[in-house]
Amino acid sequence: MTTIKDVAKQANVSVATVSRVLNQKGYVSKESEEAVKKAIKILNYQPNAVARSLYHKTSGIIGLFVPDISNPFFPELARAVEDAATAEGFTVVLCNTDNKQDKEQKYIQVLQQKYADGLIIVTGTESVEHILSTHIPVVALDRYISEDIPTVVSSNKQGAIDATEHLVEQGCTFIAHLRGPIGVTSADERYEGFKQVIEKHSIAHVVIDSGFEIGQSEMATRKLLEMYPSIDGIFASSDVTAAGAMRAAYKCHKSIPTDIKVIGFDGISLGEMLTPALSTVQQPIYDMGERATKLLMTMIEKKELQSYRHEFKTKLTIRETSVGGE
Amino acid sequence: MTTIKDVAKQANVSVATVSRVLNQKGYVSKESEEAVKKAIKILNYQPNAVARSLYHKTSGIIGLFVPDISNPFFPELARAVEDAATAEGFTVVLCNTDNKQDKEQKYIQVLQQKYADGLIIVTGTESVEHILSTHIPVVALDRYISEDIPTVVSSNKQGAIDATEHLVEQGCTFIAHLRGPIGVTSADERYEGFKQVIEKHSIAHVVIDSGFEIGQSEMATRKLLEMYPSIDGIFASSDVTAAGAMRAAYKCHKSIPTDIKVIGFDGISLGEMLTPALSTVQQPIYDMGERATKLLMTMIEKKELQSYRHEFKTKLTIRETSVGGE
């Protein structure tokens, strides 16, 4: 590869002045500038990012921590993050943590050694102090981690209220809630919303932990439907678990939406691929990923943050699983 | 951050000997080694990857080029790549190209400036010469790009043959093929396989280009079903387009598998989330991603490759959309 030295030689100036025109910093005469630019063109020179990195102690790299990119919620987020990062000249490193602390820590170590500039965390993390001790800027996405970490979330509770009210309006009289893992804040908040509406209308209901995976949720729903054949509405804590519920209904020969109405949460594109198409509470996934990335950028620039909590409104999206069918 | 100098001072040796114990290279006395190790522990020293990178002209970074990580086929591949890369101490940078040449080139430039060690390409690319001109090792995954680039694919044609034969065995008499974009080798090969079986049995059929996206495929299928109401079998070139076909059938009040049998291709987890569960031709996605990564690693080590073409067998996976229903 051609280096700054080659350019300097070609342009008949010192490397310092090449550097000056590269960075548009310091005084350079018109003639020198021209000569350097010409040399750069001739040699097709591109500055070495690693050398720059060594001097500046920054890398233009951000780490994106997700539990598992194959879970369909994360790719849409990842896409947004990557778009926003690229737009600002940053590069994103994908980190699948499986929610394992040792993996997280390994990634953090590697990224720190590479002068990573920031981290976006979409994982429940046990390594809060460890992360903060690196002094790398961090933002939490779709998860609350700690007071000290800027957070981008959606209105989980209100979304759950909307979903449950909708089921009630559709005439459901016995509603099951497939809740996400206890301790995951978003799952807890969705459960809160559900409970509030149920209590307000005093509707028969049942709650079960269905994890975040489809297999688990299908099994859980199946059990539920066998125990309580009169269940006529299901509010799932995620679209993936809603898909599991739909499978279970199918296996139990219940038809959707005729016998059972179903609504999910997230608004991932999976919902539109299902038949019938899944009603859901739409999080503005792309916007959230974009916002998180932009927040991170402003932290990297060491600017003040307006706010440490960014909550996006969810939107009730009625498709086919929750309406009609008589 | 603490540097090698700090360690040297702490251990009362020169930075050279610290470097030697770090890299386990060259002679170091037992005593010096002990002292250095102790100092490293005390100071919690971690070598600076950027400085190493500058000297070695390598970075431990590989770029993963996909059209769009939100398309559900790619996350499963990305997961495999990331796992295999991490296992070898590499880090993966996610690059969404949208199949746009300018984006590809931008990423290539940035990665080259960072001393990226290798590229895995899961995109139809127009930049072959540009890529090769960087001299960065490359492998093509699920796509054939050029003779000069090692390729990991599955047996697309045989898979398509199996799928079509299966539909015939199930008694389909008028089969539609939703083919992928012309010019994408995997789509072309799948079409070849379909055609071969159809001709062998001289079965009524129709072929339409359905792209790789669900919306397009739903629309295409709908038109098809309106024009040819006697279609009773659909072989889709991907699981995503199969999902679109299922949606279309639903809209046209055709029941699956009773009225129409459907089979997809890919074997992504989406298939199991659908109701009824999608029959498909399973590619060993994870294994393919892993293989591609390992090939890349051996290229990075400048070892000889056994072979430039790695073809994985597909597996016919019968679930619910293609059998029974009478």
Added chain:
DNA sequence: CTGAAAGCGCTTACAG
């Protein structure tokens, strides 16, 4: 076995 020195490719005070 060990250290001083040069070098990887940049950037930026500093002196002129």
Added chain:
DNA sequence: CTGAAAGCGCTTACAG
């Protein structure tokens, strides 16, 4: 306006 020099944090001939 410009260049020589030091420095970012490592590694590795080279000399001893």
